[in-house]
Amino acid sequence: MKTLKILLGLSIVLFVFTTCSDDDIDDEKPEIDLTISGAFPLNCDTLYFGETFTLKMLFTDNAELGSYNIDIHNNFNHHSHTTEITECTMDEAKEAVNAYVSIDDYDIPEGLDAYEVSEEITIPDSDSDGEFDEGDYHFFISLVDKEGWSVQKGLSIKILRR
Amino acid sequence: MRKLCGVFVALFILIAATNAQELYIFSGAVSDNDDNVLPGASVVLSTGNKGTVTDADGRFYFSNLEAGTYFINVSFVGYKTFRDTLKIRSNQNVDIKLQPSVMTLHEVVVEDNYAQKQKREDSRNIEVINDRFVKMNLSGSLMKSLERLPGVSTIDIGSGQSKPLIRGLGFNRIVVVENGIKHEGQQWGEDHGLEIDQYAVDRVEVVKGPASLMYGSDAIGGVIDIKQLGVPAENSYGGSVDLTGKNNNNLVGTSIDVFARKKAFYYTGRVTLLDFADYRVPTDSVDIYSYKAALYKNYLRNTAGNEQNFHFSFGAIGQRFTTRFYFSDLHSRNGFFANAHGLEPRNVDTALHDRSNRDIQYPYQEVNHLKITNQSEWHGNKLNVEMELGFQNNFRQEWSKYVSHGYMPANFPDTISFNPDLEREFDKDVYSGNLKVSFEPVENLSLTAGIINEFQNNNIGGRGFIIPAFTQFATGTFLYGKYYLSSNSILQAGLRFDYGTINTKAYSDWFTSPVATDDTTGSYLQRSPKIARSFNNISWSVGFNQNWEKVILKANIGRSFRIPIAKELAANGVNYHRFSYEVGDPDLSAEVSYQLDLGGEYNSGNFAIGISPFVNYFPNYIFLNPTSEHDRLYGNGNQVFYYTQSEVLRFGGEIHAHYRMFNPLTVGMIGEYVYSKQISGEKKGFTLPFSPPASLLFNAKYLKENLGWFRNPYFSIDYKLVGRQNRIVPPEENTAGYQLVNLSLGGDIRLRTQKISLAFQIQNLFNRKYFNHTSYYRLINVPEAGRNFVLNVNIPFNKN
Missing domain, CATH: 2.60.40.10 (Immunoglobulins)
Known part of the structure; x- marks a missing residue:
């Protein structure tokens, strides 16, 4: 019985020892807030070729924000899904002819723990191969804080021609 | 007894x-x-x-x-x-x-005594287990079955694949040795399992701590040394059949071995066939980057797999000369969880995927590992010579439906030579040759000198780029001495010199990217230049053992090293399993580690307790550092991760104890803990990736010689307490603690003269939903497998 007590004692010591946390490090992820008034685009929104829209959303972090990236690519084959709960109505799956692709990274001014994005983004109408395909696209936002914690948000949108 | x-x-x-x-x-x-x-x-x-x-x-x-x-x-x-x-x-x-010899071939090992002898004579911390341990703890893979050992955990990929973590270090920081030859696959990959057939294992020794002295580069975190020792008795033949079933993933498996020996010559053969369905987790849906993917009847979609392994060995056993040839070919195909392969949660075709839980659809990986080795020993009057030669081919393919990411063309062009659905291919040839000589120049001193060589040629294919093709050569020479200061105290020391080269080939994309913002034609980006590096290193180790009747004390201090791998030097691409663009550094230095190991054990027969603490310091640990940057051109807009080096301090240890309360009943416990901290660099204060949480395992075991019809019956209950893990690095998630109960029971029965060994387990008895911090699927919130009944039946059919 004495040995059992020793075992129990040792295990308690080990557990207390291991559950203590010490370092003062940033271990929180940043957040993308699409609930602010005028946030755009939202899930199932439509953008238009040849037009400029204003990207509007709030980025926050407990310490300091880093940078963000916007990736727009086609979802003609419905290959992936939104991270939003609402389902959008999709067009028929189709083969891409000249799908629009845009990848751009943006800096966030240094030292901020909250940043309301207001970025004008133009979607061209065509490239050297001709007009871009209309249809279902993905609008993918990736936000990273200074320490490297990241958060992603994928939106299903349509890009059409007026 | x-x-x-x-x-x-x-x-x-x-x-x-x-x-x-x-x-x-x-x-x-x-x-x-x-x-x-x-x-x-x-x-x-x-x-x-x-x-x-x-x-x-x-x-x-x-x-x-x-x-x-x-x-x-x-x-x-x-x-x-x-x-x-x-x-x-x-x-x-x-x-x-x-x-x-009417028992199975593989029970021949002098286990308990060997384990005890190793503990007494080796100043490193070593765990030794045998095939019976593997059968009693049979899990989805060899490493998973070994996870019960103190200080050993695993990184799991589904139900059939896992890779070793020893005291929190894994990947290329652990060496796996089979029959004296270093096992080489693509061990850097998180989703790459270990190509070892757990039915073909006789003895496994786990060295917990740096062991470059004997095993060279990569043995910086520890060694899993696997041996197939079984040699049939003279003029005997026979074999055995193993039948295995598991209910969680509906696994059916068999392993059949045969052996025969005349006088000196013998052969053994084994075939292992496993087929398993998707495994079940105790949840209806999983949360993949905030997207909820529904699971059909708790099945983790497309995690089915199969395995076909063939082994053949033959050799001659003489008074002075023994030679053994091993041939093995392991083939496996494993599905990946369909919703979570690639960058985004996938809207899978559920009609296709949920039609059958036994089929393997895209995405999946297929691996073939061929190994031919020879192990020869010559025992002279004063001199023993050992030689090992080996050839291995590791061929791995990862398949998934072509989806354009980043600047890849939306429709796959028909001018490209590879199949669009081939995501990655690795084809590696490895040649090994070792020579060891041991002798006793003077009384009480034994010396072992050796030379270890290895050459690797790695080719790549497929649409994704993560590591370049490379060739690698390594040679090491060591001298190791053991001096008996007295009959119960041993001093051991060794010195080793290594030289290694690595040459990577240049790689350019197969598709064009717009280099400038308004560039409409694009160009083929060079992802990785030709790199040629060479490395030298001196490793050493000094240890001391003091053995009394009931007490063993040991101490060991040593320096180990690791040559950077191709991925660390030359990676320049997106890791499609995470939102990461990984960039290598061609100027990395060889990683070095210093470690002090202590060990103490008291054993009075009925009561035993042992502790094995360690302190470890890396002046230049190679760490993949997540930054606050994104990259448009090379990284398809993903977060940039750079390979950097930082100082790392680690300490921890294991504790084990058992107490025989009365004759057939023994209670015991095993505890393990590792603390890691980066003490310089960008992530100063952070831990290392895949840090295992502290855990405590309590065990009660009933073991008798006879009980009615049963011989050697056992009944064992494990209660495992795992602490939470809040010490994480991006992009990891905090993982809550959990409690787990596993049962195992078994024994031998006799039907007339036929012996049958039964081993039955219930893993996760209460079907608890819990997350394993070191699981590959942890990041997408996939819980561990639910309740699992495992039955293994072994039927020997030997004759003399």
């Missing part, structure tokens, strides 16, 4: 009052498992070539022996030949138990 694994040797060392150049007596008795004496057994001491047969009482006697190392070989018709090495430096009396 425990009668665990058949042959059981008790060495009673009688301390002689005399010393130095005296002549000694070596005597003993030979009996079987049931203590029946075996008259007429042949006993041969190979150094000095002395032989005798046991008398009517099973006793033998050698006199006029000089001090030294002897090779003993005991054989008797109907029993397995017993071989061991012993040191004679006093008069010795040895009791040898022979195991009947």
